Amino acid sequence: MKYELRDNKIYILHEALATTATSSKQDQPQRVDVKGVVADSNGEPIIGANISIPGTTTGTITDYDGNFALTVPRGSVLHFSYIGYNSQEIRITDQTTLNVVMTEDSEMLDELVVVGYGVQKKSVVTAAISRVTAEELNTNRPSRVEDALKGKVSGVQITQSSGQPGSDSKFRIRGVGTVNNSDPLFIVDGMEVGGGINYLNPTDIQSVEILKDAASSAIYGARGANGVVLVTTKSGQEGKVQVNYDMSYGWQNPWKYKEVLNAQEYMVIMNESDINDGNMPRYSHDQIATIGKGTDWQKETFYKNAPVQSHQVSISGGSPKIKYFISLGYFDQAGIVGGDYNKSNYSRWSLRSNNTYEVFEDINRSFLNKVTAGVNVGYSRGKSTGVETNSEYGSILGSAVTFSPLVPVYASEDDAASILASRPHAVTDSQGRVFSLPPSGFQEIANPIGMLNQPSSGVNNDDKFVGTFWGEIDVLPGLKFRSSYGVDLSFWGYDAHTFPYFLASQGKDVQFSSVQSEMNRGFRWQLENYFSYNNTFNDVHNLSFVLGQSASKYTARNLGGSDRDLLETDPIKAQINSAIADRKEERAWGGTFGHNGVTTASYFGRIDYNYAERYMLQATVRQDGSSNFGSNNKWGVFPSFSA
Structure with missing residues (x-):
């Protein structure tokens, strides 16, 4: 018989329990109360330093005087960290008091x-x-x-x-x-x-x-x-010249599917609904037993292993007088819904050239001893197609999770003949197979695979050029003058066409053909000139300031048009209908035109002072004038101060 004394009471233990209790007690690590101070190399306390045991939730922070106290298992490791300082770890054995000195992370601070x-x-x-x-x-x-x-x-x-x-x-x-x-x-x-x-x-x-x-x-x-x-x-x-090439190729798949009813489960639920309404069940036991799983619309809809790829090549290098960086990039991604039908894709070409030129330098001069110039230009062209998103009704994904599992993807031969007889524009695939129609009662829901094959498309095109041309002069030691002129030129548009098709009585019954085109242009120029100064006095007083002006103007134009009842039904030639002279008045659908712009002028300044990089002050002010402001309030002032 074994017994154990706990809290002035005697407990009689079975042999197994005694062994377990003893071993459990022995296995439990002893805990140590640790306290201490965290300071920097000058002895100043560090407020808010983090102390933790890696891999656990045990931890604390130092108080206003750098003190901390923590109870930890003997043999554990304490991790000390603080922004701007090198982290360190200390293993706890028998020590109960720690004086931790943290050194500055010079690489981070610089x-x-x-x-x-x-x-x-x-x-x-x-x-x-x-x-x-x-x-x-x-x-x-x-x-x-x-x-x-x-x-x-x-x-x-x-x-x-x-x-x-x-x-x-x-x-x-x-x-x-x-x-x-x-x-x-x-x-x-x-x-x-x-x-x-x-x-x-x-x-x-x-x-x-x-x-x-x-x-x-x-x-x-x-x-x-x-x-x-x-x-x-x-x-x-x-x-030396460096040439780099980087590429990646991958595949995308949906990370999960919505849990929905299969055909048998759907039949059972529909029968229960009929019985609850006081009606006879619509499906027999034999029908339920032989129907199988039915159509899994989500797996039919998603593009399995949709590819995504990127390629980048760059050339860089330079001499003391000229430095250059040139790159060319390509990215292409197919959507997991519609990517295999060219309905959801995105591609981007990018080109960049950054060059710096040392125009003049004379280290023996203290006035105007260096002139540098540079050009940073980038161009990008993007193209994207897409399916309807963020909609539970009428969208492909919405139909994929709500369409009946009893309906097959394609109509039977008899049903297909009947559908084409009454609806000549019923959607078919490339082999002429007719897609199944939704049963009665399915409003705004259609065959999702048929929707991916419907004769319509929309393409977004984006072209963007951003360039900055700058020059910089070292006027005096610590004083520089910089001038830059930049442009941002953008073109973006949308082209779409739709031809008559039928997939459902509601929302998917288009009786006429149509075409739509939009073109937009945005242009911004920006001119900036400013002085900057940075110097240190007596090794501890650091002073810097920026003083300058900025001016810019942005203009945007847009033009759009649409047409219907097209004479030319080839998608590639759809836009040619607008040029046909023999037009009926009702065919003209509409158009849009717009123009807007804004001009701004600004003056700005900032001054920074710090003592030995320990005590910092900063003051900033900017005055903006804008053509968008009212005639009596053309200017606004925006100051700030921090320490």
């Missing part, structure tokens, strides 16, 4: 981040700025830049409008900032660009800085109200 109209050391930035490097961007071989930024930056939410290849994303920095438009301001190599940054090839990007608060974005005035995204593309480096 890292430069791009801010508005300049760069700063990360260690002296007083505003909320996050940086994503080229290595971080291309970890998962993203198709587009905004996809690459997902999950990389705190406070930034990027959501795709749909699963369609090439679909736009919503970019939000710290939530919704303004009522009408919450998109941030996008700056690429100093040039403001419209429509986001998805036209860029992710492999062409050197870094992305995101300005998230007023202190960092005030230098851009009213346009920075929702945050600013600064993109710096790659440039050539002095050295």
